[in-house]
Amino acid sequence: MGLTRTALALTVAGLAGAAGAQISDNVVRIGVLTDMSGSFSQFSGQGSVVAAQLAIDDCLANECKGLKIELLSADHQNKTDLALAKAREWADVNKVDAYADMVNSAVALAMQNLAVQKDKAALFAGGPVRLTSEDCQPERSVQWMWDTYSQTAAAVKGIAKPGQSWYFVTVDYAYGNAAAAEARKQLEALGAKVLGEAKHPLNSSDMSSQVIAAQQSKADVVAFVNSGADSANAIKSAKEFQLGNAQSLAAFFPTVYEIKGVGLDQAKGLRFPESFYWDIDDGTRRFGKRFMDVYKKGPPSLTHAGVYSSVYHYLKAVAATKSDDARTVVRKMHEIPIKDDVVRNAKLRADGRMIHDYYYFRVKTPQESKGPWDLYALEKTLPGEEVFLPQKDSQCKVFKTASR
Numbered sequence: 415m416g417l418t419r420t421a422l423a424l425t426v427a428g429l430a431g432a433a434g435a436q437i438s439d440n441v442v443r444i445g446v447l448t449d450m451s452g453s454f455s456q457f458s459g460q461g462s463v464v465a466a467q468l469a470i471d472d473c474l475a476n477e478c479k480g481l482k483i484e485l486l487s488a489d490h491q492n493k494t495d496l497a498l499a500k501a502r503e504w505a506d507v508n509k510v511d512a513y514a515d516m517v518n519s520a521v522a523l524a525m526q527n528l529a530v531q532k533d534k535a536a537l538f539a540g541g542p543v544r545l546t547s548e549d550c551q552p553e554r555s556v557q558w559m560w561d562t563y564s565q566t567a568a569a570v571k572g573i574a575k576p577g578q579s580w581y582f583v584t585v586d587y588a589y590g591n592a593a594a595a596e597a598r599k600q601l602e603a604l605g606a607k608v609l610g611e612a613k614h615p616l617n618s619s620d621m622s623s624q625v626i627a628a629q630q631s632k633a634d635v636v637a638f639v640n641s642g643a644d645s646a647n648a649i650k651s652a653k654e655f656q657l658g659n660a661q662s663l664a665a666f667f668p669t670v671y672e673i674k675g676v677g678l679d680q681a682k683g684l685r686f687p688e689s690f691y692w693d694i695d696d697g698t699r700r701f702g703k704r705f706m707d708v709y710k711k712g713p714p715s716l717t718h719a720g721v722y723s724s725v726y727h728y729l730k731a732v733a734a735t736k737s738d739d740a741r742t743v744v745r746k747m748h749e750i751p752i753k754d755d756v757v758r759n760a761k762l763r764a765d766g767r768m769i770h771d772y773y774y775f776r777v778k779t780p781q782e783s784k785g786p787w788d789l790y791a792l793e794k795t796l797p798g799e800e801v802f803l804p805q806k807d808s809q810c811k812v813f814k815t816a817s818r
Contacts, residue, residue: 431620438511439509443483450491452492454518456715463485463717469560477734526549535554548809557768561617572796573774574604580606581631582608597666621651637666642759645666657732660730666686689770691773693788720756722756760769760798765812777790
């Protein structure tokens with residue numbers, strides 16, 4: 415007797431589930447695709463490889479006992495075509511199961527699509543908010559520590575007050591312009607106002623004219639809407655012109671390495687958000703020490719922390735499902751609790767966005783600092799629900815489907 419159409423469909427579904435519940439070729443392979451030599455290398459790069467290996471070691475000692483796990487890494491040189499070529503090679507030749515890090519917005523957006531094409535898991539440490547909004551692929555990808563929306567929201571909510579006046583020094587490219595526009599909306603909603611804005615080119619070494627304009631505005635808060643070397647140069651120029659003597663200085667996206675490079679004497683008093691800092695609590699200090707024992711250049715950045723936490727959680731899901739099928743594992747990542755030395759009050763939303771506590775800091779004075787990497791004083795903890803894109807504003811298809 416032949417199978418009915420319904421019975422056949424159930425049989426096929428059952429076979430697919432059984433096939434998914436196994437690890438192909440008995441090896442789990444993770445590829446860290448990162449910037450080893452360019453502008454993002456300090457807070458990603460080789461440190462991300464170290465962080466991924468720590469995650470593997472921790473899982474093998476606990477949930478992943480008996481599994482065979484291999485780690486690959488490559489420098490994408492901030493070139494999308496090079497990143498995609500390496501990712502395809504890893505998928506087709508090396509049989510990689512998951513991609514991690516993928517720093518650089520253009521690379522991240524391209525990798526989102528490739529992960530779908532190759533049916534691989536994508537573990538983004540951060541990146542553009544659209545990865546979990548209009549371009550979301552929640553069956554295969556997650557976004558962990560930060561995104562462009564959360565950095566802006568945390569930068570505003572950490573210090574803004576009703577009636578306060580702001581002035582922006584903004585990098586004139588996609589990130590800076592989008593962040594400034596979003597910050598204006600959020601400040602207006604809080605009853606604050608923006609008096610003006612001075613833009614500068616990407617990788618600008620001279621910001622004297624922008625800093626002077628900010629000083630002449632007499633705004634209560636001067637905010638540096640930039641990142642990396644631009645953030646460092648803005649902080650140096652502000653010190654040169656004594657901008658912080660009468661105005662509060664805030665930044666949107668400096669990292670521990672920029673602050674260290676500028677030095678506490680020049681950066682002291684600067685306020686900004688971070689999604690991770692090595693000296694928050696016993697857990698972060700434990701992770702920070704282990705990381706620095708291997709990576710001698712400094713403590714883990716927000717990206718390093720994101721690579722560790724996302725890779726560890728991915729591997730826990732692999733162990734729980736006994737599978738390396740991307741959709742099976744990512745589904746399990748949504749089901750099991752997120753608990754490690756890096757993140758607090760963490761949960762994985764249906765769009766793939768990991769919600770967790772954020773922090774708002776002030777750079778310490780040289781007198782306050784007790785060690786070479788003791789740079790920040792915690793001013794407040796910001797609950798994740800307050801800084802990440804609200805679910806009601808997300809354009810992710812998963813929410814649109816659920817609302818029908």
